[in-house]
Amino acid sequence: MNCRECVEHLYEFLDRELTPELEREIREHLEDCPPCGEQYDFEELFLKFLRARCRTQGAPAELKKRVLRELFGD
């Protein structure tokens, strides 16, 4: 596993979408390679940031009422 391969699979690693074998190879590489480790931290933070920023919204209460009204005449 080299740095290019590691970076290429970084998102899949973060998303837990890799085969166990590839996942292990990436983990080992990250432990041994500080620059890739830094990038891993950066990307991980970015994904957490993204999720936090975008999940604050939910469906308006009025929409739920509207759906219930349309479906069940409530």
Place this chain on the structure above:
Amino acid sequence: MAGIGTGGAPLTSGTAARAAVDVQHRAFIADQQTQQLDQTGAVEATRGAVRRGLDRDRIAHPCDGQPVLPTQLGAEDGARRAPRRGLAKHARHARHPFDGAAGGAAARIGEDEIGIRPPADQSQQGFHVRRLDSRVLAGKQLVLFQLHLDGGREAQTLHEQLIGELGKPILDGGIQVLDRLEDGERDDAVHHGARNVASPPLLRNSRHLTSLLGTAMTPPQSPSPDVSPPVDEKRASFEREALAHLDVLYRVALRLTGNPSDADDLVQETMLKAYRAWDQYEKGTNAKAWLLTILRHAFINEYRRRTRHPETVDVDSIEPFAVFPEVQDEDPQGAFFDKIVDDQVLKAIDQLPVAFRETLVLSDVEGMSYQEIAQILQVPVGTVKSRLFRARQLLQGKLYDYAVEMGYIKGSPA
């Protein structure tokens, strides 16, 4: 409005020319109309008016006067049916003026019509129901009239009516009452199948329906507990498994449509479609993915309807821009992200091409797996992977540019 009830070429059969009498199916809101129609005079007046309307178009039929008993659902007499615009057999492929510019887009059923979708194995069994009342709304019960002359009987309003609701199946799910057509379904596809809903045997399972037979305009009674469990169960499971995902649907709808009002409508439409198809959903499986698939289909249909050229950018050729090397020295921890507020992030997401946007939202906001996303978007997992990679990089690039612009980070000169 489409000329439902006005078209139809004469069909010659044997020695007698026969009128292509178009059937008018009429819909009332039961709970608003029945009270008035319950009075004998009103019923008669209505029947008279209906007859007058039908008589105008009527030409003698060889079978006139002979009783024709309603046959079973789907057992229609194709040879005796009048083709609508001469396209009875190929109606599904016919182009209709309603199609407008939107090619394969769904045809929206007009405001004063509703449609009925027949069982899947009876593709020619659809028909239109014309609304008489503009107050036909989802959630309101409709009396669906069959005022046909097929087979020579007088307009049979009293023994051939059904209770339906927009967006809900009737006859134990055999027929669906629609407020719009699905993608690919043409207005022409819902043409007349006169005997679909007339058969008493089909009504036998529904006390709610049979209670109306013979009494015509009796208002629908409130469902009593002993007949309502199926509905209650359906509702309960729908609320438990589908409505629980309203927030997810709304967030995704908001990112797809770009504004709260359209997002509301999209979610609403998704829920109606989902409820209509709830019997097809295997309970306890992945309701979120199932609902998102419906939502996305609805979005695409609407999107195609609105624009001829949805998206010309070849998203898969966009080269990603890696931000990390740019900030590696100055801010390897990505602290600048924290200074960017919600609205700016959402705005940046909204600027992504839709193929990237939907992939990123499903993954990074809603936490769905590549496999689930592939299923929803109907693309290979590899495409999900590559779009997600590019979407993230593109978004990072936009946020980075914004952070530089705002002075959150010095950045390297472009």
